[in-house]
Amino acid sequence: MATGIEAFAEASRPGCIFCEILAGRSEGSFVYRDDNVAAFMTLGAVNRGHVLVVPTRHATYLSDLDPEVGAEMFRFAMRAAEAIRASTLRCEGINLFLADGRAALQSVFHTHLHVFPRFRGDGFGLVMPPDFRYRRPRDELDEAAAEIRRALDATSVSPSRSIEP
Numbered sequence: 001m002a003t004g005i006e007a008f009a010e011a012s013r014p015g016c017i018f019c020e021i022l023a024g025r026s027e028g029s030f031v032y033r034d035d036n037v038a039a040f041m042t043l044g045a046v047n048r049g050h051v052l053v054v055p056t057r058h059a060t061y062l063s064d065l066d067p068e069v070g071a072e073m074f075r076f077a078m079r080a081a082e083a084i085r086a087s088t089l090r091c092e093g094i095n096l097f098l099a100d101g102r103a104a105l106q107s108v109f110h111t112h113l114h115v116f117p118r119f120r121g122d123g124f125g126l127v128m129p130p131d132f133r134y135r136r137p138r139d140e141l142d143e144a145a146a147e148i149r150r151a152l153d154a155t156s157v158s159p160s161r162s163i164e165p
């Protein structure tokens with residue numbers, strides 16, 4: 001575990017646009033910042049009020065993120081959702097969205113949680129695969145659940161990745 005200056009150097013990733021914004025070297029429209037979590041507006045907003053919640057220390061993927069910081073990100077996302085609803089911005093609903101990995105449409109490799117207002121007819125949507133069904137067969141669901149339980153058991157003994165002060 002890195003400490004002191006080494007930890008500081010690791011906290012920021014050269015060339016990462018979100019690290020640049022967090023360091024004040026690129027423009028950002030912030031709504032929040034504390035030691036572990038920050039939130040700013042995204043340039044590529046789905047709708048007005050689209051916020052990104054990010055860890056203040058660089059984490060490329062979810063697997064690089066301290067789970068405690070992940071919890072803080074989600075806690076702040078809930079506050080942001082409430083604030084967006086209470087604001088004058090047009091909002092009939094809220095989406096939270098996190099893309100982990102290129103195949104999942106992650107485009108900035110500093111993990112981030114989208115919080116954005118929705119309203120009917122805003123044009124945003126999810127495209128379902130051609131074989132999508134609302135009711136998958138139970139045996140298929142049970143099989144997938146068993147796979148995930150096996151993986152949960154295998155990872156439950158992993159040491160915590162918590163960051164030391």
Ligand SMILES: [Zn+2]
Pocket residue numbers: 012013016017018019020057058059109110
């Ligand atoms: Zn970064």
